[in-house]
Amino acid sequence: MMKAGKRREPIRPAALRQLRLLIPVLSLLLIALIIAATAIGTVGVPFADTISIILKKWGISNHSTAPGMEQIIYYVRLPRVLLAVLVGGALAVSGGVMQGMFRNPMADPGIIGISSGASLGAVLAIGLGLSAAGIWVLPFMASAGALAAAFIIYTLSARKGKIPLMNLILTGIAASMMLNAVITVVLSIVSGDRVKQFFFWTLGSLATARWDDLKMITIPVVVGIIVLNLFGGDLNIMMLGEEEAQSLGLSPTRTRKLLLLFASITTAAAVCVSGTISFVGLIVPHIVRLTVGPDNRLLLPVSAFGGAIFLLLCDLVGRVIPISGGLGAGIITSLIGAPYFLFLLSRKRMEEPVL
Amino acid sequence: MKKRFNIYLKFIVSAILISFMFLNFSGCAAKTDASDPASSASIAATSTVPLSSYPVEIKDANGNVVTFNKKPVKIVSLTLTTDEILLSITSEANIAAISNVASDEGLSNVVSEAKKFPSVQGSEPEKIIALQPDVVFAADFTDAKTIKQLTDAGIKVYQFATPNSIDEVVQLIRNIAMITGDTGKGEDLIAWMNAKLDFVKSKVAGLSESQKLTAMSCDSFFYTYGKGTTFDDIAVHAGLIDLAAASGIQKWQQIQKEKIIVMNPDAIFLPSWSYPGFDAVKFVSDFKSDKSLSTVKAIKNNRVFSLPESHMTSVSQNIVLGVEDAARAAYPNLFK
Numbered sequence: 001m002m003k004a005g006k007r008r009e010p011i012r013p014a015a016l017r018q019l020r021l022l023i024p025v026l027s028l029l030l031i032a033l034i035i036a037a038t039a040i041g042t043v044g045v046p047f048a049d050t051i052s053i054i055l056k057k058w059g060i061s062n063h064s065t066a067p068g069m070e071q072i073i074y075y076v077r078l079p080r081v082l083l084a085v086l087v088g089g090a091l092a093v094s095g096g097v098m099q100g101m102f103r104n105p106m107a108d109p110g111i112i113g114i115s116s117g118a119s120l121g122a123v124l125a126i127g128l129g130l131s132a133a134g135i136w137v138l139p140f141m142a143s144a145g146a147l148a149a150a151f152i153i154y155t156l157s158a159r160k161g162k163i164p165l166m167n168l169i170l171t172g173i174a175a176s177m178m179l180n181a182v183i184t185v186v187l188s189i190v191s192g193d194r195v196k197q198f199f200f201w202t203l204g205s206l207a208t209a210r211w212d213d214l215k216m217i218t219i220p221v222v223v224g225i226i227v228l229n230l231f232g233g234d235l236n237i238m239m240l241g242e243e244e245a246q247s248l249g250l251s252p253t254r255t256r257k258l259l260l261l262f263a264s265i266t267t268a269a270a271v272c273v274s275g276t277i278s279f280v281g282l283i284v285p286h287i288v289r290l291t292v293g294p295d296n297r298l299l300l301p302v303s304a305f306g307g308a309i310f311l312l313l314c315d316l317v318g319r320v321i322p323i324s325g326g327l328g329a330g331i332i333t334s335l336i337g338a339p340y341f342l343f344l345l346s347r348k349r350m351e352e353p354v355l
Numbered sequence: 356m357k358k359r360f361n362i363y364l365k366f367i368v369s370a371i372l373i374s375f376m377f378l379n380f381s382g383c384a385a386k387t388d389a390s391d392p393a394s395s396a397s398i399a400a401t402s403t404v405p406l407s408s409y410p411v412e413i414k415d416a417n418g419n420v421v422t423f424n425k426k427p428v429k430i431v432s433l434t435l436t437t438d439e440i441l442l443s444i445t446s447e448a449n450i451a452a453i454s455n456v457a458s459d460e461g462l463s464n465v466v467s468e469a470k471k472f473p474s475v476q477g478s479e480p481e482k483i484i485a486l487q488p489d490v491v492f493a494a495d496f497t498d499a500k501t502i503k504q505l506t507d508a509g510i511k512v513y514q515f516a517t518p519n520s521i522d523e524v525v526q527l528i529r530n531i532a533m534i535t536g537d538t539g540k541g542e543d544l545i546a547w548m549n550a551k552l553d554f555v556k557s558k559v560a561g562l563s564e565s566q567k568l569t570a571m572s573c574d575s576f577f578y579t580y581g582k583g584t585t586f587d588d589i590a591v592h593a594g595l596i597d598l599a600a601a602s603g604i605q606k607w608q609q610i611q612k613e614k615i616i617v618m619n620p621d622a623i624f625l626p627s628w629s630y631p632g633f634d635a636v637k638f639v640s641d642f643k644s645d646k647s648l649s650t651v652k653a654i655k656n657n658r659v660f661s662l663p664e665s666h667m668t669s670v671s672q673n674i675v676l677g678v679e680d681a682a683r684a685a686y687p688n689l690f691k
Contacts, residue, residue, distance in 0.1 A: 043481040068485045071508035076480050131499075207478060208500035210507060324455065325478035 019298055026305035030085065033309060037081045037316045038073060042326070045069050054078065080209040083217075083273065084315045084329065085308040087206070088280055090221045090270035092307020093228050094263040095281025096288070096300050100235040101259055102169065105289070106344060108281035109267040113149035113172050115278075116179035118271045121145020127186045139216065139272035146268035149179060154260055204277035204330020206315050213273040224266030225304050231259055232297035239294075277311070277330040279337020284310050286344065411533055416495035416516035423511075426536040427489035433477050435463055437492040437515070439671035440531050442468050444540040451486045461628040464665050464673045477501045484508050490534065518670040520588040521552070521678075528672060544672050551675040552592055555682045558689045559594030568621035568658070568685050570595040571610075573642075575626050575633050579610040585670060585677075586624070592675075593682035595622065612647055622685050623653040628664035635661065660684045 039050035045065075053073040055061035091109065098107040109115065121141035125131040131138040153175045157167040234255050237245045245252045271277070284307045285299065292298050314332040321327055411423045428449050432438045435456040442450070442465050455476055456462055457469035475482050477497045483505060491505060491512045505512050513534060518524040525545050532541025571579050572586045580586035581597065581604030590597040598618050599608070615623075625642060629635040639661045648654050662684060666677035683690050 041481055042479065043485045068487045071484045071510075072481045075508035076484065076504060208498060208504060210500065210503055212503075325476050 018292065019301065022292070022298075022302055023305075026302065026309075030305060030308055030312075033312055034081050034085065037084075037312050038077045040316060041072070041077055041319055043068075043072055045073060049073075075210075079211050079214055080206050080315065080319075081312060082214055083206050083209040084312040086214070086217060086221045087270040087274045087277065088284075088307040088309070088311025089225055089304040090266045090307070091277065091280040092284035092288075092303040092310070093225050093300055094267045094270075095307075096285035096296065096303040097228050097231070097235065097259050097263045098281065099285050099289075100239055100296050100299075101256060103239055105286050106282065106341070107169075108279075109263060110176070110278070110281070113153045113175045113179065114146045114264055114267045115271065115276045116176040116183075117149020118142040118146040118268060119276060120149070120179045120183055122275070123183045123186050127189065136216070139213075142272040143268040146271060147264055149175060150260065150264035150268075154257075203328045204271075204275040204333070205318075205328030206274055207326065207328065209273070217269045217273055220265055220269040224262050224269065227262050228259070228266065229300045229304070231255070231262075232295075232300045235259070235296040235300075239296075275328075275330060277333055279333045279341065280307050280311055283337050283340050409536070411536075413513070413530055413533060415512075415514045417514060421511065421513050423490070423534055425489075427534065429486065429488045430535065431475060431483055431486055431488040431491045433475065433483075433491060433493045433497065435459075436494070436517075436527070436669075436671045437531065438463070438469070439465050439669070439673060440528055440544070441492070441535070443544050443672060444528070444532055444537040445535045447471065449535065451488050452483075461630075462665050462668070464669070464671075464676075480504045480508070484510060492531070518674075519583050519585060521548070521585075521592065521674055522588075524548075524670055524672065524674055527670075548672050548675045551679060555592060555594075555675075555678050559682055559686060562594050562686075564596075567594055567596050569598045569601075569618075570622040570624060570681075570685065571598045571615070571618060571620045572624040573610065573615070575635070575638060577609055577611075578607045579604065580607045581605055585668070585674060589667065589674065589677045589681055592678040593685060595681065595685055612645075615648060616651060619651055620653050621656070622658040622660060623651070624667065624681070625659060625661045626664060627661040627667075658685070 035051060035054070036047075038054070039045055039047045045053075049063070049065045049069055050073055052061045052063035053065060053070050056063065056070070057074055094109045095107070098109055099105050101107070119142075121144050122138055124145070125138045125141040130141065153168070153171050156175070157164070157171040159167065234250055237248050237250050238252055238255060240248075242252050245255075267281070285303045288299055288303045288306045292302050311329060311333065314336065315329040318327040318329050318332045409423060409425050412420050413423075415421050429451045430441060430445070430449050431451050432441055432453045434454050438453040438457040441453075447468075450472055452473045452475045453469060455474040457465050457472075458474065460466050463469065475486075477483075477493060478501065480501065483491060488510060491510055493502060493512055493514050495514055495516050497514065502512050502514060515527055515530065516523070518527055525548065528541050528544055529538075532538045532544075570590055573579055579599045581599035581602070583606050584600075587597040587600045590600075598620050599610075602618065623642075625639050626633075626635050627639075639659065642648065643654055643659050645654075653659055660681075662677070662680045666673055666680050669677060
């Protein structure tokens with residue numbers, strides 16, 4: 001954030017008014033969708049019973065329901081829905097920050113190797129049999145892998161204390177390729193069951209969500225989202241360019257470091273319980289930008305809600321789709337996100353001169 | 356005085372005798388239903404496990420003690436192994452759901468029975484919870500978080516260690532029988548297994564070490580199975596020498612064609628189960644016609660076997676059918 005005493009860009013009244021209107025509306029929409037998504041599933045639970053069960057856990061209601069319904073709602077669906085909200089919000093905000101930082105609408109948290117690093121951490125946990133030691137091991141190693149990858153990529157791309165954007169992107173791509181090669185080597189050594197376990201992790205799913213997962217990631221994700229949102233104004237300034245940002249009293253390098261750090265932590269916390277879920281960080285900020293404009297002070301908070309709603313709906317589709325066992329949320333986001341990404345790519349190509 | 360003493364003495368002795376008879380009768384009620392084994396046992400059929408009287412406490416694959424205070428009357432089975440064992444030892448009325456693999460004709464020995472029950476998978480916790488089972492039988496390879504979801508919801512889960520030998524299959528049957536309160540039927544099942552093994556043993560016992568065929572297995576991913584696997588155990592009981600085990604391979608390992616050529620087995624066992632993305636018939640055909648393997652004895656002498664997967668890879672009681680299949684395939688002359 002900007003140093004004390006420096007002029008801060010005033011919040012435009014229009015943007016503030018939009019924010020004051022959007023946040024409550026989006027909050028109500030999100031709450032309604034959470035209840036609806038919790039009520040819907042492979043086993044029919046009446047909508048009213050769903051609300052009663054949720055209220056019962058808070059001691060507000062005493063309504064009795066059919067055997068098993070409370071357990072389904074409270075131990076299977078509700079943690080899954082809430083996890084979708086947190087993970088979706090985290091990925092979307094991190095994606096918005098990446099797009100602002102790189103001034104590229106096709107950037108997402110994967111660009112700095114977070115996804116590859118998390119995958120490597122996960123495959124090592126599974127391949128070495130460490131994940132059997134406890135259910136916290138896999139998320140821990142995935143997070144450690146994500147942060148380590150981001151740190152290494154950042155360090156390798158730094159030049160005399162500065163980080164040229166192209167360096168960061170290219171180093172991220174190269175490092176991701178190297179990490180994926182290491183992952184392939186590990187997978188070629190381990191047994192079939194472990195390959196299958198890693199495969200399901202890479203698909204990205206919230207199917208085994210538990211309250212313990214929520215306890216583990218709520219604080220880092222919520223704090224990460226809030227902190228990244230506070231950088232919205234600085235991100236606007238950085239989008240003007242390095243020199244312009246410096247002339248306005250902002251240190252682009254320091255700001256970029258902080259943004260990368262918090263985006264990495266937020267994303268790592270999210271993927272450590274969900275596995276790699278693609279395209280949320282890419283398409284949600286992009287769609288939000290088309291709706292509310294490029295002001296990051298509006299874009300980032302709305303992206304948080306947008307990502308939460310998007311992933312919640314994708315997970316719901318994956319749950320109710322008539323395939324035995326359902327489909328992971330990561331598959332649904334890829335089915336929607338990949339065509340949209342290609343559409344974005346085709347639009348970008350049309351705008352650029354052809355060699 | 357003496358008369359009164361005699362009356363008391365008779366009363367005490369009678370009470371002791373009646374108590375003894377009662378305990379013996381109730382404890383042995385299940386045993387009276389057991390049929391005699393067909394022949395002498397290769398594995399002791401006498402159960403060293405105490406007969407089921409609840410509460411039953413039993414360790415699962417993770418070392419956790421699972422307690423059953425009463426006989427489970429609503430059982431969910433998430434694996435084919437437990438499907439096959441349960442359908443053999445417990446009343447169908449006690450089974451609430453079985454695995455979806457039970458209806459797979461290429462893998463299951465209980466396809467027709469499976470039609471009577473709804474199927475569930477570990478990835479469907481809502482369906483499992485809705486059934487409100489007294490116990491869920493799951494394998495040690497079931498995702499730990501899936502198990503935790505069920506236990507969080509108050510569902511009792513018994514995770515069993517996947518057997519790697521016939522002895523471990525026997526122990527699994529005993530554990531399941533103890534949980535379900537069907538120890539007598541469990542012992543019946545073990546006696547049937549022993550009878551099968553004894554039959555095969557009677558045929559191959561006369562083979563000297565030099566007469567035994569060397570064998571190896573090769574699955575669709577070119578994994579071979581060595582020491583500490585069910586294939587090795589099947590081979591031993593069938594009078595074969597598992598070359599992978601003999602060459603020091605522990606568990607399973609991917610094997611290159613060069614290694615197969617060098618090991619030069621007398622017999623090779625290939626998969627028979629086709630699934631989306633894998634055609635077993637084509638795999639076997641390609642393997643047999645592979646020119647690089649043409650010098651391998653198994654191929655030269657037409658001893659490449661593709662036996663029922665439902666027997667060869669079974670870790671339920673039907674593993675003994677794999678023993679019989681392997682012995683019959685390798686030594687057809689001994690079974691005439």
